Amino acid sequence: MHFSSIPTLGVGLAADVSGVLPNYRNFLPPNSDTIDYLSFGAHYLQLARVKHYIDDLISLGLPIVFHPINFNIALEESEDPEVVSRTAAIASHCNAVWTGQDVGIWTCRGQYLGSFLVPAIFDERSALEVAKKVRYLNENFPCPFLIENPPVTFSLETMHMLDFISVVAENADAGIVLDIGHLIGYQQATGRQVNDMPLGRFPFHRVVEVHLAGLQFSRIGNDTNIIDQHAYPVHDLCWQFLERNIDRMHNLKGLTLEQEFCEDELVLTHLRKARVLTRHTGLFS
Template identity: 35%
Template sequence: MWSESKGSGLEALGLGLSATPREALEFCARKERGEAGFRDLGYLNIGVASYSDIPEELPERLRRAGLGTVSHLEEFNLVEPDIDLGVAERVARKAAVLSPAWFQEDLGLWSHGGTALFGHMMNAMHAEADVARVAGNIRRLMAHTGMLFLAENAPAYMTVEGMDLLGFLSQVAERADCGLVLDIGHLIGYCVATGRDPVRYVQQWAGIERVVEIHVAGFQVLDSPHGPMWLDDHTRVIPARGLEVLGTAVERASNLKALTLEQDGAVPDVVLHNLGAVSAVVAIS
């Protein structure tokens, strides 16, 4: 629980990469070889679902490479009235072999009506009823599994809100007594949709003290007849605006323990470029 640690008791992991369980084996090998860009990695953010196949040798490979882990759950609709605690228990038990420092999940819809939404995941509506429902689900999840949980802001292509995103995250974290993951690209998407300046928005956010992990990745902002449109795209080089917002968030997040570069689908040259760019921002901040 956040109230027990206030962030200070959590392990500092440093810079990490997102990975599937299979990709994690490759990244362990590259870290052990001391490849450029990988030698300074502190951990892997490994996506785990009830259907995930975790290689038997992965825990030992992580240990040999000196890599910690966090686990990104990939199938819980925490914004809906009820979550399947049986599935939650199975996923937590599966991920536990990786000894994650904490678990995390986006506050949005991974699926709807039995259809997986994947890259078209929908964010929560920011209303008082949603705060109570999401916080209640998080409390039940933590109580049932005994796992430390961080709530993440979901991708936001549009918003129907009774309160702003960061206010919503703060209220959820307070009521659920949990920490937060701040996704920089998702935040910028929200700011594009609502006409906010993301740097000023982060600078004014008192709740940033609950941010334990930050995510950063590539994205696009495209022109359209209806105004600018943000697209999440982890295969791309991180734009300068993303690095600027990242620097502001890193500077202000007093309980920050981990910074995850999400690069699913990116070619090796882009991964190495982004690792260098993010490392430079962290060194400056």
């Protein structure tokens, strides 16, 4: 399936399948404030864990968005066929509507890097190498594989991250997961003003999913470091970016609240605000 044919889902919640902070089951019917889909991340060896926690919801037809965590999308070298097949098996078992992963180096010599992942080099050559890998993954997945702009605390680049993502998406003919917190953190890390972005040439029509989360501000000497932080309330800078640009995202299918480790009461506040925003724009009507 091409990303442009993905069905519209609505507002979703990213949470661990175990349901520990937040308990996503509190946002499913018959509760009054409900999510339209569940998004989760999983290691390629965790199919049994996924089955244990959400097989009942899969059977009920709850839409699922799956975030793999084992691919080194930023590297030209081939992915392990076992990692590809087992990751695809999770997507297949969940009937995932789409999958997506940040463009970075997630593992090194078998060690999962997690929040220490290394972003791609943002230049033309790297973009074309990444596009080749994304095409390969799309050929081997049961649903569209999207690219996400990664978290960045340092950057080796000859182009802005949005331009890099644009080149990858155009050459791979892929959809995009636009993580607003990652983008704001990148602006700070590279010495740019928050609003100094090349949005006029960014292919918003390829944005399938948007991620919203909190921002953590840390002082390091005279500098301020900004990182995407799922355990914090969604920051006003993220809401404001979405409000200014949501009308450009004509193919947006899902607005995901990344809320791992947040209390249910905070998730409820964000869910209601997201509903107000999408109703006002008529996005998911």
